[in-house]
Amino acid sequence: ERLLSEDTGGLQLCLACRNMCRAQAARSALLTSHPTARVALLQMDTSSISSVLSAAQEVRLRYNRLDYLYLNAGIMPNPQFDVQAFFKGLFSSKIITMFATGEGILTQKDSVTPDGLQEVFATNLFGHFLLVRELEPVLCQAGQTSQLIWTSSSNAHRSAFDLEDIQHQRGSQPYSSSKYASDLLSLALNTHYNKQGLYSSVICPGFVMTNLTYGILPSFPAFLWTLLMPVFWLIRMFTNTFTLMPYNGAEALFWLFKQKPESLDPQAKYHSLTSGLGHTYTQPRKMDIDLETSQALYEKLLQLESEVRKKHKASQHYRERQSQWEH
Numbered sequence: 001e002r003l004l005s006e007d008t009g010g011l012q013l014c015l016a017c018r019n020m021c022r023a024q025a026a027r028s029a030l031l032t033s034h035p036t037a038r039v040a041l042l043q044m045d046t047s048s049i050s051s052v053l054s055a056a057q058e059v060r061l062r063y064n065r066l067d068y069l070y071l072n073a074g075i076m077p078n079p080q081f082d083v084q085a086f087f088k089g090l091f092s093s094k095i096i097t098m099f100a101t102g103e104g105i106l107t108q109k110d111s112v113t114p115d116g117l118q119e120v121f122a123t124n125l126f127g128h129f130l131l132v133r134e135l136e137p138v139l140c141q142a143g144q145t146s147q148l149i150w151t152s153s154s155n156a157h158r159s160a161f162d163l164e165d166i167q168h169q170r171g172s173q174p175y176s177s178s179k180y181a182s183d184l185l186s187l188a189l190n191t192h193y194n195k196q197g198l199y200s201s202v203i204c205p206g207f208v209m210t211n212l213t214y215g216i217l218p219s220f221p222a223f224l225w226t227l228l229m230p231v232f233w234l235i236r237m238f239t240n241t242f243t244l245m246p247y248n249g250a251e252a253l254f255w256l257f258k259q260k261p262e263s264l265d266p267q268a269k270y271h272s273l274t275s276g277l278g279h280t281y282t283q284p285r286k287m288d289i290d291l292e293t294s295q296a297l298y299e300k301l302l303q304l305e306s307e308v309r310k311k312h313k314a315s316q317h318y319r320e321r322q323s324q325w326e327h
């Protein structure tokens, strides 16, 4: 919506979504406010290897070049809100950090995808990684620059991430782990792809009222969240991370669109922030990441990529043989 509002006519959007009914609804909404906009749709489920591979193939057929790739799909399944820790946090010196990052009050229950990957890792990180690798030919074009823009989070914490357990099979904070991994991966992608004109950045939209946040307190009906808005506006006086509206949360995504990628800091996270008086802006903040760990994660992801590709080829081959046999 924000990109189209600034568009002078050259923009072509492609919305890659898992649910085509929702995708159609999003497209119709965009066309209502921007009737001449060019908005295409593409089916893609980032948690599924075969879906990502076929969507990427379709993109390569449709487009010669991609200038921007927004890697935004994300889940926080079965969130458990620790009420006790929340009230303890309310009366501690960590109260601002707790509201800004959700640190210490949220855990999640993860599951395994049909591909045998942890669902949060597959959806939030690995599917996007595979997509980037598949789209290399349209992202890395001679004489052009392209940008990858990851929606990370201030909930990304080094303490939730373990290089020996990159899928977070053993812990209870898969969301935080996947977001920390995306911060590391973005840095590694810059190391490997900048010379080919591909740049990567991460943003945090702040705390935004969306389906993801409504899911944190499922017993809370939507209108109660609306009733809490005055409380949230009050909290915003103390932490500018309460962007609340999707329009504000998209600020850093939009700001990055207008920047020269060469001028961006690969070790910074770009935060959408809203002041107590409702002014929204973008601010870079140094991430708690290092080159060595980012490189180690990159190598592990390449290894996993080669394993899943082999498995995928084998099951494709098996399905083909089976259908030949049936005929």
Ligand SMILES: NC(=O)C1=CN([C@@H]2O[C@H](COP(=O)(O)OP(=O)(O)OC[C@H]3O[C@@H](n4cnc5c(N)ncnc54)[C@H](OP(=O)(O)O)[C@@H]3O)[C@@H](O)[C@H]2O)C=CC1
Pocket: 016, 017, 018, 019, 022, 044, 045, 046, 047, 048, 072, 073, 074, 075, 123, 151, 152, 153, 154, 204, 205, 206, 207, 208, 209, 210, 211, 212, 213
């Ligand atoms: N809301 C917040 O306060 C914050 C959000 N974020 C991040 O922002 C991003 C957007 O989340 P938000 O808008 O808040 O939450 P929503 O749940 O509203 O949106 C998430 C989007 O991701 C899509 N998605 C989820 N899983 C898949 C999948 N397997 N394949 C394809 N698409 C998928 C959803 O599709 P569908 O419509 O089909 O469900 C939906 O469009 C996420 O990465 C989230 O982690 C970061 C910090 C704070």
Ligand SMILES: CC(C)CCC[C@@H](C)[C@H]1CC[C@H]2C3=C(CC[C@]12C)[C@@]1(C)CCC(=O)[C@@H](C)[C@@H]1CC3
Pocket: 098, 099, 100, 101, 102, 105, 106, 152, 153, 154, 155, 206, 207, 213, 216, 217, 228, 231
């Ligand atoms: C009911 C109470 C009066 C208020 C409850 C507030 C909490 C549910 C929120 C306070 C800070 C929020 C927060 C997130 C979720 C909801 C809160 C814990 C996130 C963890 C959502 C996902 C993210 O990526 C983070 C950046 C958010 C940080 C703040």
